[in-house]
Amino acid sequence: MEYWKDTNEPITAFVKLFEEAANDNELRSGLAKVNQLIWFDYTEDGPDCSFHVDCRDGKLDVKAGKPADEPDLVMSLSADDAHRSWSNKLNPVMAITRKKIRVKGSATGLLKLAPKLKKVAVIYNKVLADLGWQDKIMK
Amino acid sequence: MYGNTGKIVFVDLSRSSVAVESLPEEYYRKYIGGSGLAARVFWERGDFSADPLAPEAMLLFMCGPFAGLKMSGASRSCVAGRSPLTGHWGDSSCGGHFAPELRYCGYDGIAITGRAERPSLLLLEGEKVVVVDAVEYWRQGIEDVNKALKQRFGRGCRSLIIGPAGENLVRFANILNEGHHAYGRAGFGAVMGSKNLKAIVARARSREMLLADPEGFADLRKELNARIKDALASQVIRENGTAANLEGGVYTGDVPIRNFTSNFWEEMAEALTGSALTEKYLTNRAACAYCQIACKRVVEVAQGPFAIRKGPGPEYETIVSFGSLLGSMDLAAACKAGRICNDLGMDTISCGSTLAWAMEAFEKGDLTLDDTDGIPIVWGDMGTVVDVVLPRIAAVQGKLGELLAAGSVSSAKRVGKGSISYTTHSKGLEAPMHDPRGGGHGMALTYAMSPRGACHVADPMLYFEMGACYYPEIGFEFELEPKSYEHKAESAAISVALGAIENSACFCQFADREISIPEWVELFNTVAGYGWDSDEMMRAGRRVFYLKRLINHRYGLTAEDDTLTPRLLEPARDGEPQGITIEFDKMKERFYELMGMDPVAGIPSTETLSAHDMAAEVAEM
Numbered sequence: 001m002e003y004w005k006d007t008n009e010p011i012t013a014f015v016k017l018f019e020e021a022a023n024d025n026e027l028r029s030g031l032a033k034v035n036q037l038i039w040f041d042y043t044e045d046g047p048d049c050s051f052h053v054d055c056r057d058g059k060l061d062v063k064a065g066k067p068a069d070e071p072d073l074v075m076s077l078s079a080d081d082a083h084r085s086w087s088n089k090l091n092p093v094m095a096i097t098r099k100k101i102r103v104k105g106s107a108t109g110l111l112k113l114a115p116k117l118k119k120v121a122v123i124y125n126k127v128l129a130d131l132g133w134q135d136k137i138m139k
Numbered sequence: 140m141y142g143n144t145g146k147i148v149f150v151d152l153s154r155s156s157v158a159v160e161s162l163p164e165e166y167y168r169k170y171i172g173g174s175g176l177a178a179r180v181f182w183e184r185g186d187f188s189a190d191p192l193a194p195e196a197m198l199l200f201m202c203g204p205f206a207g208l209k210m211s212g213a214s215r216s217c218v219a220g221r222s223p224l225t226g227h228w229g230d231s232s233c234g235g236h237f238a239p240e241l242r243y244c245g246y247d248g249i250a251i252t253g254r255a256e257r258p259s260l261l262l263l264e265g266e267k268v269v270v271v272d273a274v275e276y277w278r279q280g281i282e283d284v285n286k287a288l289k290q291r292f293g294r295g296c297r298s299l300i301i302g303p304a305g306e307n308l309v310r311f312a313n314i315l316n317e318g319h320h321a322y323g324r325a326g327f328g329a330v331m332g333s334k335n336l337k338a339i340v341a342r343a344r345s346r347e348m349l350l351a352d353p354e355g356f357a358d359l360r361k362e363l364n365a366r367i368k369d370a371l372a373s374q375v376i377r378e379n380g381t382a383a384n385l386e387g388g389v390y391t392g393d394v395p396i397r398n399f400t401s402n403f404w405e406e407m408a409e410a411l412t413g414s415a416l417t418e419k420y421l422t423n424r425a426a427c428a429y430c431q432i433a434c435k436r437v438v439e440v441a442q443g444p445f446a447i448r449k450g451p452g453p454e455y456e457t458i459v460s461f462g463s464l465l466g467s468m469d470l471a472a473a474c475k476a477g478r479i480c481n482d483l484g485m486d487t488i489s490c491g492s493t494l495a496w497a498m499e500a501f502e503k504g505d506l507t508l509d510d511t512d513g514i515p516i517v518w519g520d521m522g523t524v525v526d527v528v529l530p531r532i533a534a535v536q537g538k539l540g541e542l543l544a545a546g547s548v549s550s551a552k553r554v555g556k557g558s559i560s561y562t563t564h565s566k567g568l569e570a571p572m573h574d575p576r577g578g579g580h581g582m583a584l585t586y587a588m589s590p591r592g593a594c595h596v597a598d599p600m601l602y603f604e605m606g607a608c609y610y611p612e613i614g615f616e617f618e619l620e621p622k623s624y625e626h627k628a629e630s631a632a633i634s635v636a637l638g639a640i641e642n643s644a645c646f647c648q649f650a651d652r653e654i655s656i657p658e659w660v661e662l663f664n665t666v667a668g669y670g671w672d673s674d675e676m677m678r679a680g681r682r683v684f685y686l687k688r689l690i691n692h693r694y695g696l697t698a699e700d701d702t703l704t705p706r707l708l709e710p711a712r713d714g715e716p717q718g719i720t721i722e723f724d725k726m727k728e729r730f731y732e733l734m735g736m737d738p739v740a741g742i743p744s745t746e747t748l749s750a751h752d753m754a755a756e757v758a759e760m
Contacts, residue, residue, distance in 0.1 A: 112386065
């Protein structure tokens with residue numbers, strides 16, 4: 001991995017990102033509309049490198065690891081590309097076309113949130129700063 | 140011959156005569172089919188001195204080699220000839236159900252000249268082709284005529300019909316299949332109208348097709364149909380239609396607002412986007428023949444001033460043309476405007492763009508109440524557009540109808556007062572609803588280079604810049620930044636060739652994106668037995684592009700015409716692309732160089748033509 005020293009680091013940052021995003025009304029209501037159990041699968045970097053977001057039925061639960069229930073949507077990519085993506089430095093369409101992101105299940109709802117990546121990136125950079133990882137912030 | 144039938148129907152309506160001719164097999168290998176083959180026939184047999192609406196003008200309908208082969212995305216065909224809107228080469232592609240039926244009748248295409256004495260229709264019943272009286276359908280809307288033709292010729296018949304706009308020679312009149320699928324652009328509905336040809340009806344008797352390698356093709360089709368169906372992009376547009384990404388487009392600056400004066404309107408994004416259409420008005424999804432994507436919408440607006448009963452719904456282009464482009468975020472109004480245009484037979488892009496120009500002209504005082512029969516043409520006033528203006532345009536009624544029925548460029552030239560400066564076109568064809576300043580600067584280049592005029596489906600540059608394409612086999616590995624000129628000329632040189640292949644093969648651009656270059660080659664070889672490799676296939680694509688450039692040259696077009704109007708090139712005023720300038724001249728110069736084209740004449744050099752086996756065309760020049 002180019003940006004992370006172990007598989008705990010990315011999951012810590014990404015879970016925290018979603019927890020912070022939940023405080024933003026626009027992002028929270030956007031995720032509520034997605035209404036899916038989503039598994040962000042980075043296991044190509046290690047068996048424990050993943051987290052899931054359960055935004056079904058108005059919930060917004062974020063936890064490390066694979067969900068117990070069968071996910072509605074699985075997004076598989078590397079933890080480095082996930083970092084680029086949350087930093088708004090990865091074109092999601094291009095990443096899907098070039099198989100950097102593999103999608104299983106309906107991603108229609110989640111892709112609707114793609115225009116909000118700019119806002120997500122601002123929150124993500126703050127999360128990285130709060131964690132003392134300024135060196136990971138992408139310019 | 141494999142894949143293609145090799146047979147074209149030549150119809151002279153003045154004499155009510157029909158002749159079936161076989162084209163040389165070499166034409167298919169060199170020009171593929173669809174708009175490429177149409178260009179070759181037009182080059183050889185078209186009357187270049189004929190006005191587009193004169194009896195001598197040739198109107199062509201052509202299938203690609205895959206029509207009728209039960210593949211997702213392969214049921215398109217093209218119409219082509221001299222455009223009455225632009226005065227030079229035009230072609231337009233249509234999905235739906237006509238192409239397979241024409242192929243099942245045993246034909247690759249139809250070439251029509253002459254003018255029938257009375258309103259007529261052309262009837263193909265299997266291989267039998269006759270001209271039939273159609274006076275009873277004249278002056279009727281497309282929806283009613285479609286129903287009447289099905290009643291008369293059977294539910295299985297497939298038809299191409301013009302509306303009153305085509306009969307009245309509106310310069311952007313279109314032609315509809317099944318009342319839902321349009322040959323939208325370049326005004327060929329008016330050409331049909333000028334020939335007194337209300338409809339073409341096809342009813343096949345057999346479905347036999349001869350393929351070069353039926354088993355190889357069947358295996359490939361099975362794999363591609365499944366992949367096209369499951370692709371993420373297919374899922375997205377199946378669920379929310381072609382406007383699925385409208386909201387995303389607003390944030391990048393791709394969606395034009397108020398005649399391209401702006402490209403950011405956040406509130407509108409949510410109101411007009413595809414999911415809003417799904418939630419509010421969608422009743423069913425529909426598809427072209429054999430397509431697994433099903434991007435078509437069937438909608439109903441139950442109540443309100445724009446109520447419409449269940450029927451064909453708007454696509455992205457129509458939603459924006461009758462939405463944000465006119466300063467409206469009323470989705471019901473866009474649905475109704477689209478429905479009216481479908482019934483009257485008018486291209487929603489050119490119609491919306493002409494109205495947008497008129498609204499700006501009215502706001503600036505360049506167009507006055509005296510010009511508009513006392514009707515104020517005001518931003519966002521969709522009631523007036525729907526109830527008053529669209530019917531007047533289709534009927535060419537009054538000063539307003541007569542003015543706008545000619546399209547935005549002719550209207551602006553007539554009004555003067557500098558109003559040409561805020562038209563939005565290239566080569567006389569109004570730009571589609573993707574703003575190149577935000578959507579991608581490469582699109583500015585390909586809009587300008589497109590032989591028919593500003594067009595987003597002449598080639599896949601829109602998808603290239605979006606990041607949806609990766610073709611290492613033909614050198615397209617660029618990671619493009621949309622709002623930059625870098626690698627755009629190089630990308631465009633690939634894109635125009637690939638676009639010519641797709642449009643000559645009559646394939647849908649949504650399905651195309653799932654097909655790799657080696658698979659394209661295999662498709663042509665298993666179906667038509669062309670024996671191509673990827674180099675030969677790309678050469679055929681460039682050849683088609685070059686031939687259309689030669690046709691335009693005969694109409695007097697030069698490199699000077701390869702441009703966009705100032706409105707489309709000036710820095711965007713707001714949103715994501717605010718202040719960014721398109722480096723158009725740099726891209727254009729490099730594109731000519733890469734394509735081996737003369738930077739003054741705008742046509743391929745003799746060496747370039749020779750390298751593409753176009754010695755015959757050189758001699759004929």
